[in-house]
Amino acid sequence: VNTLSEKYSQEITQILEKYPPDQKRAAVMPLLYLAQRDKNYVTKQSMEEIAEILGISSTEVASIVGFYSLYYDQASGKYHIQVCTDLPCALRGAEQFLEKLCENLGIRIGGTTPDGLVTVEHVMCLAGCDKAPMFQVQSGEGIAYHENQTVESAMELIDQFRAQEKRP
Amino acid sequence: MSDEQSHPEYILLRHRGIPDLDNLEVYRQQGGFEAWQKAVTSLKPDEVTNEVKASGLRGRGGAGFPTGVKWSFIDNKNWPHYVVANADESEPGTFKDREIMERNPFQFLEGVAICAYAIQAQTAYVYLRGEFWQIASTLDRQIAAMRAAGFLGENLFGTDYSLNIYTHLGAGAYICGEETAMLESLEGKLGQPRLRPPFPPSYGAFGKPTVVNNVETLTNVPMIIARGAEWYHTIGTPKSPGPKIFSLSGCVNRPGNYELPLGTTFRELIFEHGGGIPDGRNVKAIMAAGASSSLIVANEAALDTPMDYESVPNVGAQLGSASVIVIDDSVGIDWLINKTIHFFRHESCGKCTPCREGTFWMMHLTDRIVSGKAGWSDVELLQEVADQIKGKNLCALGDFSTEAVLSGIERFKIDFEKAVGANNLETKPQLEHA
Numbered sequence: 001v002n003t004l005s006e007k008y009s010q011e012i013t014q015i016l017e018k019y020p021p022d023q024k025r026a027a028v029m030p031l032l033y034l035a036q037r038d039k040n041y042v043t044k045q046s047m048e049e050i051a052e053i054l055g056i057s058s059t060e061v062a063s064i065v066g067f068y069s070l071y072y073d074q075a076s077g078k079y080h081i082q083v084c085t086d087l088p089c090a091l092r093g094a095e096q097f098l099e100k101l102c103e104n105l106g107i108r109i110g111g112t113t114p115d116g117l118v119t120v121e122h123v124m125c126l127a128g129c130d131k132a133p134m135f136q137v138q139s140g141e142g143i144a145y146h147e148n149q150t151v152e153s154a155m156e157l158i159d160q161f162r163a164q165e166k167r168p
Numbered sequence: 169m170s171d172e173q174s175h176p177e178y179i180l181l182r183h184r185g186i187p188d189l190d191n192l193e194v195y196r197q198q199g200g201f202e203a204w205q206k207a208v209t210s211l212k213p214d215e216v217t218n219e220v221k222a223s224g225l226r227g228r229g230g231a232g233f234p235t236g237v238k239w240s241f242i243d244n245k246n247w248p249h250y251v252v253a254n255a256d257e258s259e260p261g262t263f264k265d266r267e268i269m270e271r272n273p274f275q276f277l278e279g280v281a282i283c284a285y286a287i288q289a290q291t292a293y294v295y296l297r298g299e300f301w302q303i304a305s306t307l308d309r310q311i312a313a314m315r316a317a318g319f320l321g322e323n324l325f326g327t328d329y330s331l332n333i334y335t336h337l338g339a340g341a342y343i344c345g346e347e348t349a350m351l352e353s354l355e356g357k358l359g360q361p362r363l364r365p366p367f368p369p370s371y372g373a374f375g376k377p378t379v380v381n382n383v384e385t386l387t388n389v390p391m392i393i394a395r396g397a398e399w400y401h402t403i404g405t406p407k408s409p410g411p412k413i414f415s416l417s418g419c420v421n422r423p424g425n426y427e428l429p430l431g432t433t434f435r436e437l438i439f440e441h442g443g444g445i446p447d448g449r450n451v452k453a454i455m456a457a458g459a460s461s462s463l464i465v466a467n468e469a470a471l472d473t474p475m476d477y478e479s480v481p482n483v484g485a486q487l488g489s490a491s492v493i494v495i496d497d498s499v500g501i502d503w504l505i506n507k508t509i510h511f512f513r514h515e516s517c518g519k520c521t522p523c524r525e526g527t528f529w530m531m532h533l534t535d536r537i538v539s540g541k542a543g544w545s546d547v548e549l550l551q552e553v554a555d556q557i558k559g560k561n562l563c564a565l566g567d568f569s570t571e572a573v574l575s576g577i578e579r580f581k582i583d584f585e586k587a588v589g590a591n592n593l594e595t596k597p598q599l600e601h602a
Contacts (some may be wrong), residue, residue: 018293018334025357026355028336029336029356030337033337064356064358068341068359069339086459087508088260088418091418092423122517125511127257127265127297129259130263130423130424131416131423134418146502
């Protein structure tokens, strides 16, 4: 049983319609996003199901997951706070921001909070150089940018995530 | 800001003068889609290409290749044709395409459409970096709005021409900004560059003739068709006509995007528009093309250099995507190249050995230098490794990784001497694995 096909048949049809009928493989990246939104990471089973939909091997699907940095093949924090520390952001204090934020959360850079909710890590340039320090939050809902940040504003955001989780 | 009120007419960042330009009706009231209708109903595809050729518009993604010339290379013996808009914007220091797509999306989409008509493509893709997830979902709605208003779809304006535009999201890989890696990625493969030739106008997406253009490039097109090539030449310089969005970042009081004519000087951008350097510091170096840039020594002559495709090479650099990173005199260039090399090491796709291995070793050498553990022979070895990377790869990423390294050591030698400090200048390099 292909659970992805069953659960998202309409979305999958719409994705496949974007590409030439004899080039189904082109749909691998959007389908991986679909699978990742569903389970918060790409499971082995989803890779096999995507391979089946596209008529390619699951090894080929896994190679895509491995190559591109926005796909996760294992579970981690629900919210990934990814701080850009590339040159233009670093010139505006992004490295100190990242260090202080992690210090406040009591984790190392790349670590996850004890409640398993938030992972804080470095990321490569996000095209927000003029509004550093800045980060993106990756979660099941997608990706959101947060710019002109301070440690205080970032901590407030994390408190909001925590409050959301407690809500029944 | 007074800068906004006194600014001459915006061509690309038109939303700064017109509120709600991302609303289709507002865009339409401002003359939007008139160029699109004019092209499809009254111009032959060749005439559109020739107008763009005559305008002298050059690719804004970095290479500066003449846009109309690229369109004219399309292979008319092989069909179908495709347009792929490069919205991968991943160069550190570049954030202009994001503003266009977020605030003036219809002008960009109109440019995509006109390009598609010129090469008679019936399908166009907008390839966005994965992080632009929100922009992609907004663009999907805007594309649907264009369809509903009769600006996309079948039999446009009562002709037999049809066009659909789709978005395609990458997933976090700088290399996909390179056009052939982007095409591989669009096809659902690893984003690794292809051997060229053949170039995309003969062998592109799905093996078919394809034009790949940057977002900003395409956003210029509607105004060129509406007002003509002659008007376009009234802006900029004879060889680099038109407006350019300069993304200004780093050690500057007012970082941001500035739309100015090509040929504006570094001094005007950094001091007049950018408000100068914070904390009373001095400008030490400039990177004009983001992290891929050579380091320009910011002396008086360099500051007075016009930012166009011909003049920037005179100060030993390239204009590229015009992502101007300002570096003040508190910054050590040894630290700076360590930052850029970490980026390129992470983003090297691994296909070509000199780039894959070279960026790895440059990272270790610069880590060593910046931590004060290096001898001068490490600096020499770094130079040697960079020289070995140059010119030996399928795409430009490898070369880009060496620009700041080689120009930094050559032009800011004293920073490296300081970093090496009292260490034995004869020390043989001892590299450790990560």
